[in-house]
Amino acid sequence: MNRFVSKTRWLTRYVLPTIILVGSAVAFYPMGSTPEVPRKPKTAIKATVVEVAEIHALDGPLTIETTGEVVLHRVLSIASEVEGRIVFKHPNLRVGEQVDAGETLIKIDPQRFALTVQRLDITVNQAATTLKQLQQDRANLAEQVTLARQSQQILVDDLERILKLDRSQATSTSPSARSPCRLARRLCESPPSDNAQRQGRSRTRSFHCWVDCRFGWR
Structure with missing residues (x-):
């Protein structure tokens, strides 16, 4: 009886607390431990392969092939002096393309301006005709x-x-003295011969008629 009691006390005092402590440690160990992160395997650094060549002089230009972005040196704005509908555009007229000097870049519909030029030509011809008439x-x-x-x-x-x-013949009554009078009367009575001398003959007749009246020749 006493031996059974002593074993029970020994189990209760020593063995049971030990089991509880070991079970608690086993239960809380996964909660307190950090899971191990898998690490990448280290790769060995590869050496760069190079080619060794002897130095020698080049006879031509040095060409290096590479990639990059082209930046415009300058931008030109092309504008027409007249307005109109564009009927032709050069196929290379865009960014990055090249055009040769003297090439036509754009064409504008000439119909509108052809009518204007025709109207101005008519005006010029009329002015030239008027100028010729004035010169004549x-x-x-x-x-x-x-x-x-x-x-x-x-x-x-x-x-x-x-x-x-x-x-010279103021006092003479001879027929020769009356010849100026007869000349004046003939000039007054004779019509002008043509249109070119009409004005001169008219003035001559008027003058002789005035002389006839002034000096009293009959």
């Missing part, structure tokens, strides 16, 4: 001025001649 009128006026000056000179010569006859 100027030539005609110059000819009339020349004829008028000739008529004036004829009148002056006739006046001098009549005055000389008047001074």
